[in-house]
Amino acid sequence: MKKCHQIEEKNVDSKNAILLMGNPNVGKSVIFSKLTGMNVISANYTGTTVTFTKGDFTYKNEKISLIDVPGTYTLEATSPAEEVAVDMLKQGAGAIICVLDATNLERNLNLAFQLKEYNMPIVYSLNLMDVAERQGITIDIDGLSKALGAPVIETVATHNKGLKKVLDEAVKAFKAQEEIQIEVLSKEERWKKVGEICEKVQTIEYREPKFIDKLGDWTMQPFPGIPIAIVVLALVLGIVVGGGKALRSLVLLPIINEGIVPIITDLVSRIIPEGVFLKLLVGDFGVLVKGIEWPFALILPYVLLFYIVLSFLEDSGYLPRLGVLVDGILRKLGLPGGNIVPFIMGYGCAVPAILGTRASSSYKERLILTSLVSLAVPCTAQTGAFFSLLGDRSVFVLIFVYMISFVAIVVVGVALNKMLPGKSAPMLLEIPNLLMPSKGTLFKKIWIRLKHFLVEAEVPMMIGILLAALIFETGFINVIGTALEPLVVGWLGLPKEASISLLLGIIRRELAVMPLLDMDLSIIQVMVGSVVALFYIPCLSVFIVLVKEFKLKVALILSGTTIAFALFFGGIVNQVATFISNLF
Numbered sequence: 311m312k313k314c315h316q317i318e319e320k321n322v323d324s325k326n327a328i329l330l331m332g333n334p335n336v337g338k339s340v341i342f343s344k345l346t347g348m349n350v351i352s353a354n355y356t357g358t359t360v361t362f363t364k365g366d367f368t369y370k371n372e373k374i375s376l377i378d379v380p381g382t383y384t385l386e387a388t389s390p391a392e393e394v395a396v397d398m399l400k401q402g403a404g405a406i407i408c409v410l411d412a413t414n415l416e417r418n419l420n421l422a423f424q425l426k427e428y429n430m431p432i433v434y435s436l437n438l439m440d441v442a443e444r445q446g447i448t449i450d451i452d453g454l455s456k457a458l459g460a461p462v463i464e465t466v467a468t469h470n471k472g473l474k475k476v477l478d479e480a481v482k483a484f485k486a487q488e489e490i491q492i493e494v495l496s497k498e499e500r501w502k503k504v505g506e507i508c509e510k511v512q513t514i515e516y517r518e519p520k521f522i523d524k525l526g527d528w529t530m531q532p533f534p535g536i537p538i539a540i541v542v543l544a545l546v547l548g549i550v551v552g553g554g555k556a557l558r559s560l561v562l563l564p565i566i567n568e569g570i571v572p573i574i575t576d577l578v579s580r581i582i583p584e585g586v587f588l589k590l591l592v593g594d595f596g597v598l599v600k601g602i603e604w605p606f607a608l609i610l611p612y613v614l615l616f617y618i619v620l621s622f623l624e625d626s627g628y629l630p631r632l633g634v635l636v637d638g639i640l641r642k643l644g645l646p647g648g649n650i651v652p653f654i655m656g657y658g659c660a661v662p663a664i665l666g667t668r669a670s671s672s673y674k675e676r677l678i679l680t681s682l683v684s685l686a687v688p689c690t691a692q693t694g695a696f697f698s699l700l701g702d703r704s705v706f707v708l709i710f711v712y713m714i715s716f717v718a719i720v721v722v723g724v725a726l727n728k729m730l731p732g733k734s735a736p737m738l739l740e741i742p743n744l745l746m747p748s749k750g751t752l753f754k755k756i757w758i759r760l761k762h763f764l765v766e767a768e769v770p771m772m773i774g775i776l777l778a779a780l781i782f783e784t785g786f787i788n789v790i791g792t793a794l795e796p797l798v799v800g801w802l803g804l805p806k807e808a809s810i811s812l813l814l815g816i817i818r819r820e821l822a823v824m825p826l827l828d829m830d831l832s833i834i835q836v837m838v839g840s841v842v843a844l845f846y847i848p849c850l851s852v853f854i855v856l857v858k859e860f861k862l863k864v865a866l867i868l869s870g871t872t873i874a875f876a877l878f879f880g881g882i883v884n885q886v887a888t889f890i891s892n893l894f
């Protein structure tokens with residue numbers, strides 16, 4: 311028989327803290343967002359939350375700190391994300407809201423019983439009741455409550471059903487300060503008891519599977535799963551690429567370049583006298599010209615559409631299913647199918663993708679995925695930049711850049727898998743229910759990401775543009791250009807002023823591409839510039855995350871390697887393309 315757990319550091323505020331615990335993907339983050347009014351990202355796959363978030367609010371005159379933590383299957387953490395949850399639990403709380411997935415009662419109760427080993431009152435939120443109903447699952451709430459010795463409340467978090475009642479019960483529990491009935495069971499005793507409870511309280515009535523459940527199964531079988539995946543990919547590309555182009559050239563560019571920018575330029579020119587300062591604001595690289603055009607007209611359409619599509623795919627539960635289909639391919643890169651989610655997120659931004667790897671229990675997998683995303687996966691802002699630079703000029707070069715990216719992912723992935731010590735974790739990929747995304751949570755998520763982009767990207771982009779303006783207006787570009795001439799002109803075959811791309815690319819990845827837009831470049835030069843930008847150093851925010859997650863040494867090695875890779879292959883493309891063009 312084990313001993314019950316002692317709470318380690320009794321936090322002074324912990325008596326007002328309510329901890330949301332539960333298995334992954336049971337709705338904790340949705341409950342957190344609904345109860346606190348703070349928006350945290352939720353998605354339909356395991357491992358969405360990888361750190362904790364605290365939300366303070368007052369409820370019925372009680373000051374409450376609600377804490378959302380990553381999901382965990384057991385309290386013996388196997389990944390950095392699960393460690394966060396277990397650490398928070400050990401710090402103690404006034405009460406725990408244990409969220410249970412009504413469609414997976416047995417596995418969820420296993421964790422519920424482990425929580426009973428801690429000296430804290432628990433209230434149970436039996437969530438996803440709508441999906442349970444759809445699947446013919448009925449649960450005897452009173453019976454379950456008796457078996458657990460605590461209140462059990464049926465909830466549908468996405469529709470805010472039952473959540474107030476859960477909060478009421480949690481507040482009641484921590485105010486009552488009743489003696490807690492600690493129950494410590496061995497693993498075998500626990501599973502046996504859980505099995506008995508499920509048998510008693512749960513009835514599963516056979517229902518003809520609904521279309522959405524059938525679709526969920528089809529998406530994982532090679533047929534029709536692969537054709538479905540191809541249709542999904544085509545739709546994603548159509549929406550992001552086609553929609554992005556339409557939004558950019560038909561709506562945003564005319565509004566910004568023919569409306570907003572001329573008005574601003576005119577106003578500023580009237581107030582500020584001719585000189586360097588005016589040029590910094592509204593000159594060729596003016597902050598008020600490029601600082602509006604680049605992020606809002608050229609990048610934003612792709613970012614917005616990508617996040618709409620990604621959020622929909624995330625909330626539907628399709629991504630882990632895609633992971634099952636591509637497991638065999640990804641495994642060759644040392645990344646079992648479960649890594650599909652952070653990998654795809656990398657096409658949005660490398661920062662959440664790298665943070666997302668915290669849910670993985672294998673350091674080797676985390677490092678391979680991080681390396682691939684830092685090196686060869688263009689983020690959505692960079693994609694916007696590539697489409698702006700290449701879309702109208704040469705679709706061939708555009709396809710070439712993405713092919714190079716794909717080849718690099720495969721070659722580097724296979725090589726790292728062979729070179730790095732350690733093992734990939736076996737595929738533990740939980741397949742969630744296929745759900746129709748809830749409009750409210752979907753909009754909120756898109757808004758969080760868009761806001762994040764506007765704050766996180768716009769400020770560094772403005773700084774980068776200001777730096778570029780300063781470098782050009784002061785003539786400093788000649789000094790840099792001359793210093794880098796052998797590399798930029800000699801090896802890469804680019805004009806001297808393209809050195810600016812190498813400087814700005816350090817700030818943000820798309821800034822390695824954007825300056826090329828206004829230069830009169832040949833097709834070969836555009837191709838070289840794009841390949842360099844594709845592999846070039848991860849931007850500053852990614853570098854900071856790399857240091858945080860993998861320490862300075864790994865961050866420096868990765869960044870150094872990506873720079874070397876970018877310059878080496880950029881040069882090779884230049885030499886080969888020039889040689890071929892000379893033949894004709």
Ligand SMILES: Nc1nc2c(ncn2[C@@H]2O[C@H](COP(=O)(O)OP(=O)(O)OP(=O)(O)O)[C@@H](O)[C@H]2O)c(=O)[nH]1
Binds near residue numbers: 334358624
């Ligand atoms: N239909 C339905 N969907 C729900 C309900 N509660 C949550 N969801 C959806 O289930 C998915 C998982 O929700 P999250 O809040 O991210 O789950 P989580 O427990 O925080 O997951 P982790 O952070 O991975 O531990 C999301 O797509 C939600 O929109 C519900 O009651 N009914």
Ligand SMILES: [Mg+2]
Binds near residue numbers: 351
């Ligand atoms: Mg969560």
